[in-house]
Amino acid sequence: xxxxxxxIADIQLDTRQRTLxxxxxxxxxxxxxxxxxxxxxxxxxxxxxxxxREEAGGLNLxxxxxxxxxxxxxxLQPVGLYAMQPVWGDGxxxxxxxxxxxxxxxxxxxxxxxxxxxxxxxxx
Ligand SMILES: [Zn+2]
Ligand SMILES: [Zn+2]
Numbered sequence: 001x002x003x004x005x006x007x008i009a010d011i012q013l014d015t016r017q018r019t020l021x022x023x024x025x026x027x028x029x030x031x032x033x034x035x036x037x038x039x040x041x042x043x044x045x046x047x048x049x050x051x052x053r054e055e056a057g058g059l060n061l062x063x064x065x066x067x068x069x070x071x072x073x074x075x076l077q078p079v080g081l082y083a084m085q086p087v088w089g090d091g092x093x094x095x096x097x098x099x100x101x102x103x104x105x106x107x108x109x110x111x112x113x114x115x116x117x118x119x120x121x122x123x124x
Pocket of ligand 2: 110
């Protein structure tokens with residue numbers, strides 16, 4: 001199956017609303033609360049933590065406690081033309097969010113249904 005290639009037409013960080021909004025090349029719009037973005041961090045460490053939580057009794061992505069995670073976004077750096085790397089307030093910056101991953105974890109009703117039903121996130 002050929003994966004569509006996603007590109008970003010516009011990206012806006014609203015520090016007051018604590019939301020990152022991405023407008024995609026195909027016109028789709030994704031709004032990511034920063035805390036959510038942090039919780040879906042695709043780095044190996046965070047994936048491990050999520051896996052452990054999953055095993056410990058289910059993943060509650062949207063309502064679960066953020067534990068030690070902060071939703072303070074210090075910086076957002078582009079990685080080539082395919083990804084970006086947020087730097088969080090606690091110094092965590094290991095997550096490289098590819099555009100495809102970002103699109104896959106889009107929390108809107110339409111996209112979110114897919115992975116919410118399965119209770120697990122797409123693999124980065
Ligand atoms: Zn991480
Ligand atoms: Zn969506």
